Amino acid sequence: MKILVGYKRVVDYNVRIQVKPDGSGVVTDGVKLSPNPFDDIALEEALRLRDQGVATEVVVATIAPANAQAHLRNGLAMGANRALHVVADQPVQPLTAARTFLKLIEKEQPDLVILGKQAIDDDANQTGQMLATLWGRPQATFASKLAIEGGKATVTREVDAGLETLEVDLPAVVTTDLRLNEPRFIKLPDIMKAKSKPLETIPFADLGVESGDFLETTGHAAPPKRSKGVMVKDAAELVAMLKEKGLL
Amino acid sequence: MSNVLIVAEHLDGRLNGSTAKCVSAAQALSPDTIDIVVLAADPASVAAEAAKLAGVRKVLTVANEANAHPLAQVLGPQVVKLAEGYSHVFGPSTTFGKDLMPVVAALLGTAQVSDVMTVESSHEFTRPIYAGNAIITVKAPADRPVVATVRTASWREAARDGDAVVEEISVEADLPAHTRFVELAAGSSDRPDLQSAKRVVSGGRGVGSEENFRIIFDFADKLGAAVGASRAAVDAGYVPNELQVGQTGKIIAPELYIAIGISGAIQHLTGIKDAGTIVAINKDPDSAIFEIADIGLVGDLFKVLPELEAAL
Ligand SMILES: Cc1cc2nc3c(=O)[nH]c(=O)nc-3n(C[C@H](O)[C@H](O)[C@H](O)COP(=O)(O)OP(=O)(O)OC[C@H]3O[C@@H](n4cnc5c(N)ncnc54)[C@H](O)[C@@H]3O)c2cc1C
Numbered sequence: 001m002k003i004l005v006g007y008k009r010v011v012d013y014n015v016r017i018q019v020k021p022d023g024s025g026v027v028t029d030g031v032k033l034s035p036n037p038f039d040d041i042a043l044e045e046a047l048r049l050r051d052q053g054v055a056t057e058v059v060v061a062t063i064a065p066a067n068a069q070a071h072l073r074n075g076l077a078m079g080a081n082r083a084l085h086v087v088a089d090q091p092v093q094p095l096t097a098a099r100t101f102l103k104l105i106e107k108e109q110p111d112l113v114i115l116g117k118q119a120i121d122d123d124a125n126q127t128g129q130m131l132a133t134l135w136g137r138p139q140a141t142f143a144s145k146l147a148i149e150g151g152k153a154t155v156t157r158e159v160d161a162g163l164e165t166l167e168v169d170l171p172a173v174v175t176t177d178l179r180l181n182e183p184r185f186i187k188l189p190d191i192m193k194a195k196s197k198p199l200e201t202i203p204f205a206d207l208g209v210e211s212g213d214f215l216e217t218t219g220h221a222a223p224p225k226r227s228k229g230v231m232v233k234d235a236a237e238l239v240a241m242l243k244e245k246g247l248l
Numbered sequence: 249m250s251n252v253l254i255v256a257e258h259l260d261g262r263l264n265g266s267t268a269k270c271v272s273a274a275q276a277l278s279p280d281t282i283d284i285v286v287l288a289a290d291p292a293s294v295a296a297e298a299a300k301l302a303g304v305r306k307v308l309t310v311a312n313e314a315n316a317h318p319l320a321q322v323l324g325p326q327v328v329k330l331a332e333g334y335s336h337v338f339g340p341s342t343t344f345g346k347d348l349m350p351v352v353a354a355l356l357g358t359a360q361v362s363d364v365m366t367v368e369s370s371h372e373f374t375r376p377i378y379a380g381n382a383i384i385t386v387k388a389p390a391d392r393p394v395v396a397t398v399r400t401a402s403w404r405e406a407a408r409d410g411d412a413v414v415e416e417i418s419v420e421a422d423l424p425a426h427t428r429f430v431e432l433a434a435g436s437s438d439r440p441d442l443q444s445a446k447r448v449v450s451g452g453r454g455v456g457s458e459e460n461f462r463i464i465f466d467f468a469d470k471l472g473a474a475v476g477a478s479r480a481a482v483d484a485g486y487v488p489n490e491l492q493v494g495q496t497g498k499i500i501a502p503e504l505y506i507a508i509g510i511s512g513a514i515q516h517l518t519g520i521k522d523a524g525t526i527v528a529i530n531k532d533p534d535s536a537i538f539e540i541a542d543i544g545l546v547g548d549l550f551k552v553l554p555e556l557e558a559a560l
């Protein structure tokens with residue numbers, strides 16, 4: 001069984017992103033870039049399935065500018081067998097990402113595709129659902145548990161009401177939630193080994209993807225700031241203040 | 249001219265409050281019509297609730313055993329069949345809407361605007377990116393339907409003084425059999441719902457254990473509040489996942505939010521930025537939560553909470 005994993009490079013989750021004063025964008029020059037945390041979880045899950053003997057091959061894929069090679073080497077160091085680098089100079093929106101992944105699926109014929117539930121830069125939470133739709137295959141989003149047996153996946157999903165379990169036929173698209181697993185740390189020797197693993201670069205234009213980048217961003221603003229409040233010295237003062245505000 | 253179709257969210261025959269919030273967002277478009285579609289095995293009770301929402305013209309009901317559980321790949325093709333003639337298709341930015349609406353958008357061959365905070369014009373909206381650290385204005389194309397999810401924390405529920413027509417319809421769509429519902433393990437609770445509660449008390453890693461969380465629940469009960477938690481508290485198994493507040497959990501806007509033993513990571517703060525008053529109780533005076541709290545109290549939660557209960 002082959003697993004294709006979405007592996008996006010994003011601004012590290014610890015970076016407090018700032019809007020440029022003129023509203024033309026956010027400051028990304030020189031900020032730390034990392035794998036999208038949900039994609040690290042996606043890759044970890046795929047590797048565990050390979051460790052268990054369920055999967056035989058794990059392929060990571062990214063759509064990113066040419067300078068994202070080190071990012072993919074990271075995925076290879078974590079344990080992926082191969083990497084696909086779709087080279088696109090500009091960021092792509094979820095529909096375009098889904099259409100691109102569909103092309104990769106046609107090429108790779110995976111039995112399972114695991115993506116993150118959301119990329120923490122655009123916070124869109126769309127690509128996996130769109131991909132499943134275009135592919136005409138099942139989707140199981142926000143997974144916190146995944147078991148594979150007999151051509152089927154049983155997926156527990158974190159939904160607002162609690163935990164939902166679905167059974168889906170393979171191939172399928174699964175998107176990860178935070179509690180699916182804890183990604184492993186990369187060991188130094190693996191970084192060396194990753195250097196010789198296959199990394200295929202594919203110019204975006206070669207895939208013949210029809211762009212779905214229909215949304216135009218016309219402005220950026222900093223979120224409204226909450227002003228720093230007051231400190232109270234004890235419980236009695238807190239209760240008094242809440243009563244005064246009519247909150248109790 | 250805008251005509252909006254809203255996909256109703258419901259569970260156990262009850263309409264979710266998120267649908268009333270979608271109606272408010274739709275109203276902000278000053279549309280010609282707002283219709284709601286209820287897809288269910290037995291939509292009657294949900295449709296009756298939806299028909300009361302102010303400004304709604306029609307509630308369309310699609311009764312089908314296949315709609316007993318909200319499977320996105322089953323609901324999506326039906327919504328798309330019904331979407332013809334509408335300029336906008338809205339769903340809530342809850343796990344239901346996040347799962348379903350991109351399916352609708354992909355079938356319509358269009359993009360989706362996620363987490364609509366404000367409506368600037370019929371095709372321009374604001375939405376958060378980078379865990380809410382930036383708000384962007386996005387313009388959707390005029391020659392395609394607008395598919396969007398509505399950020400529930402940004403909108404009030406529409407009034408319930410309406411009287412819309414309920415219309416039963418059937419939809420011819422190929423529904424896949426590749427996805428089967430197995431079960432829903434819902435945390436049963438008599439407490440107010442986290443997403444709509446006026447008051448929320450949340451506990452973090454500082455609470456220390458599942459047993460200790462009892463004091464958070466007790467305190468919340470005293471206030472008639474819903475209970476929330478940080479990711480760390482959920483990861484550690486103190487409370488179930490549906491209580492997580494934040495970027496990847498629930499985004500909420502209660503009148504009063506009390507954060508107890510929570511440090512104030514940006515991913516958590518994203519979930520509470522729209523709260524009326526934020527109270528923080530933390531033993532570390534340098535904790536980031538105090539940067540945004542309206543009222544802060546430095547102290548050990550195990551000492552402060554009993555005192556608070558006594559002072560109530
Ligand atoms: C992709 C991604 C998504 C995330 N999404 C979310 C999300 O949706 N929601 C979320 O909450 N987090 C999220 N996180 C995690 C987030 O970064 C923080 O790790 C998390 O919020 C920390 O939880 P905490 O404040 O409970 O724990 P900690 O940061 O460990 O803070 C515990 C606090 O308790 C205080 N404390 C300890 N003992 C006491 C006591 N006896 N009395 C009073 N105070 C005490 C300490 O001073 C400390 O400030 C996400 C992270 C990532 C990478």
Ligand SMILES: Nc1ncnc2c1ncn2[C@@H]1O[C@H](COP(=O)(O)O)[C@@H](O)[C@H]1O
Nearest residue numbers: 006062063115116118119124125126127
């Ligand atoms: N440019 C990209 N490169 C690789 N994976 C991507 C890309 N865009 C989206 N994805 C995948 O889709 C998931 C959801 O992204 P989004 O819909 O943008 O929130 C991510 O976690 C990735 O797994």
